[in-house]
Amino acid sequence: MTVRIGVIGTGAIGRDHARRINQVLSGGTITALSDVNRASAEAVRADIAPDATVFDTGENLIASPDVDAVLVTSWGATHQQYVLAAIAAGKPCFCEKPLATTAEGAKRIVDAEVAHGTRLVQVGFMRRYDEGYVALKAALAQTGAPIMVHAAHRNPSVPEAYTTPMAIHDTLIHEIDVFRWLLDDDYVSARVTFPRSCARTHAKLRDPQIVTLVTAKGVVINTEIFVNCHYGYDIQCEVVGEDGVASLPEPMAIKMRLNASLQNPILTDWKDRFVASYDVELQDFLKAAAQGTASGPTSWDGYMAAVASDACVQAQESEGQAIAIAHPDRPALYAQG
Numbered sequence: 001m002t003v004r005i006g007v008i009g010t011g012a013i014g015r016d017h018a019r020r021i022n023q024v025l026s027g028g029t030i031t032a033l034s035d036v037n038r039a040s041a042e043a044v045r046a047d048i049a050p051d052a053t054v055f056d057t058g059e060n061l062i063a064s065p066d067v068d069a070v071l072v073t074s075w076g077a078t079h080q081q082y083v084l085a086a087i088a089a090g091k092p093c094f095c096e097k098p099l100a101t102t103a104e105g106a107k108r109i110v111d112a113e114v115a116h117g118t119r120l121v122q123v124g125f126m127r128r129y130d131e132g133y134v135a136l137k138a139a140l141a142q143t144g145a146p147i148m149v150h151a152a153h154r155n156p157s158v159p160e161a162y163t164t165p166m167a168i169h170d171t172l173i174h175e176i177d178v179f180r181w182l183l184d185d186d187y188v189s190a191r192v193t194f195p196r197s198c199a200r201t202h203a204k205l206r207d208p209q210i211v212t213l214v215t216a217k218g219v220v221i222n223t224e225i226f227v228n229c230h231y232g233y234d235i236q237c238e239v240v241g242e243d244g245v246a247s248l249p250e251p252m253a254i255k256m257r258l259n260a261s262l263q264n265p266i267l268t269d270w271k272d273r274f275v276a277s278y279d280v281e282l283q284d285f286l287k288a289a290a291q292g293t294a295s296g297p298t299s300w301d302g303y304m305a306a307v308a309s310d311a312c313v314q315a316q317e318s319e320g321q322a323i324a325i326a327h328p329d330r331p332a333l334y335a336q337g
């Protein structure tokens, strides 16, 4: 079966996912598009999906009989309304992070999906599909029970509109999710420390920052977020266990002996760093959607990430203080997620 997909939000990632579905992956075809900026949806139709219909609203797209499943790649603040509408229509839905901008909003999605009774939502936490993280998770069987994680999430630069809380909602959110999955654990507290701000930042962004998360099993995770690091896009992760240390592999790069130095190029654009995992996550979505369901990261994962990220923002505001993170009971629908 070919799953007929509607894409809500045709900015950078929506356009890229539409391209994947029509040109790279199997089992799906784009039949519908919508964007607040209609010209952007028209452009994706012209370039990638000539047979698609452009809808005025995401709600009309979801209701269309020509749409079997939905991709929500619009602006973060609109995700919740579209995911809820897709659940109400009983259509599988892939939602980019964040699932909702507040924990309360994410909880509404969990409740709606639980009431529906089967899974319909996959959250776009693509790092779980990255070869490096998958290999790292497997390596933990040899390095023994984890004790500490040292991690870094560095961007060369960010747009002027990026402010201090976005370091959590927009950036750390990937670590928040992937470490729950990697360690099979939940968070109990968060604390934020600010070194002096770097010269390249601006008044509304304290950069860098160090977030310390403690898990229920007592693992301490230190993550440096540095979004004006200038030199490249760099994701680091080292897990210290009882018997050894396991590190996330570097992306493949050609080693060069050149101009009297030994060099390894470093990526600069985040879209390139996890490019392969976007393909794998969406293929997974198409496969499950063909059966009228969803797999991969759940609404519960999206909700737990939102709960932890709200606590991290609170920890930023009360610099140096540990903020407790609740982990409510997991509904049976998400038993394995």
Ligand code: INS
Pocket (backbone or CB within 6 Å): 155, 170, 171, 174, 227, 270
């Ligand atoms: C992007 C994206 C990247 C992350 C950036 C964020 O939206 O999620 O993976 O490194 O900090 O702004």
